[in-house]
Amino acid sequence: MRRRVIPDIAGQAGAILVTLAGLLILTFVIGRIMPTDPVRAIVGEDATREVYENVYRQLGLDRPVWQQFFFYVRDVLTFDFGTSIRTGQPVLQDIARVLPATVELATFAIVIGAGLGIPLGVAAAVNKDRWPDHVIRIASLMGHSMPIFWTGMIALLIFYAGLGWVGGSGRMSQFYIGLVPERTNFLLIDSALAGQWDVFRSAVNHIILPASLLGYSSSAYITRMTRSFMLDQLNQEYVTTARVKGLSRNKTIWRHAFGNIKVQLVTIVALAYGSLLEGAVLIETVFAWPGFGQYLTSNLLIGDMNAVMTCVLVVGLIFIGLNLISDILYRVFDPRTR
């Protein structure tokens, strides 16, 4: 079994390369078929024909498509993603600024979502068709159905404006902006590194509400899936075996049944995390969170293709990465896959 590890890794690497190639083709095609004119986006509506054609040539649009693709791949491989028309800065630099904001929010949210969803899902399965199950199912249905921009505004109204328990919009109080040197762009990390605990506290205060809302909404999905995975396991014979051995119900559930749903949980938590990382545009808008979702959406709306293509590439890479991690965790959790 051990000797299969190397071919497995090779196979995995091969699969990743193929996926990457597909991803590059996809982003390239998106760049070509979008109903926006990349030249117009640069030169503006009033440019002369001459200027227009100059830029057209500069962008290489007069070349055959395969050559254009070749140039695109070459640029990507050298980390040259071009300049964003909207911000006037290199796209890579923009993303290095907005992505950490979203990663921070998404990570906080998924910790809340999984931390809430998994135990609740197990509790619902164990108490199937009794009141805890009903309560949990209603709560998760609500999390699933309430539009997040609405809950966002209501929550701001209650917890920020009304009770004053948390910070309002943005990543920190206006007062602190620019106070902390930007090293990683993860505000929690940067402020801790700089020893600026006031800023750190302000950042936590600001992230807690949007992260909780996102967490609640993704916990809805995690709860539902955990419940159904758990129900499957509770009908298995090995659960009876554990009971026959004299284990209590709780020990049987956590020691035996839970171990067997870990693999499935990894998959759905990774997926939920992925979709959070894609950027929660709505919540980012409501909370004025300068994140990836906002960046992608505003660039998409004005046809800033360099930025859009790069964003799509980043999302693709995030999912490839998450898939890789969950594949590795499969091997850790399930001896049958080794």
Place this chain on the structure above:
Amino acid sequence: MEPILSVKNLGVRYGGSAEWAVRGVSFDLGRERLGIVGESGSGKSTVGRAILRLLPGAEVTADRMRFEELDLLDIPERRMLKVRGARMSMILQDPKFSLNPIERCGDQIAEAYRTHVRATKRKARAKTLEMLEAVQIREPERVYDLYPHEVSGGMGQRVMIAMMLMTDPDLVIADEPTSALDVTVRLEVLRILDGLVRERGIGLVMISHDLNLVRNFCDRVLIMYAGQVVEVLDARDLDQATHPYTQGLIAAQPRIGGDRGPLPVLQRRDSWVEGAA
């Protein structure tokens, strides 16, 4: 002889069902081997699980259900946890499903021991290896570290037997312990189980649908039909069965060298069920 287990007028009804899955079942069990035989759905497995009190959501009634000095109808679950797996246990049918797929065989056996006996990991492991040897596994050290998907059915069932005899129980219920196994290893596994049960003086309830198996490995046989016991016989007198249902079961067995015509259809009469209209 003081019985280990004494059941009188046991009835079981599953949640939401109007029908009794088991009713009026009575028997005493000493340090002997009792077979319970019947078709699928006759309630034989339900009897086993009722004794272990592992029927969540089901209604269990009886005039008496005693295990040694304990009243199984009455003791709280907290005490039952100390009995189940320690003084009574159950061998389940198919090791493919009854072993936890993500834990090593040895660890699963050791867990049965450590649930009831305070022991270090090292001691539990030593004890497990001993037990694996007792179920005639030749390389206990190697098998200890295998996962259930890496062992054969026969080996898996020996792991199961080892797990369930780990704490020297007084009562073992074997719920179709060999019906999931290859015919070729069936006898071997049964001999191992039989040897251990006799050697340790364990009371065994063997639930099966295989008349020959019960004839060879049990002292007495209970024949169940539609949730009731229709006949109780000494295993060696099985051929002298008087109840038409038992006779039907016996007649339905194919025999080497026997008539190759179609097997007779098993008869079922409502009148065999007590209290039927």
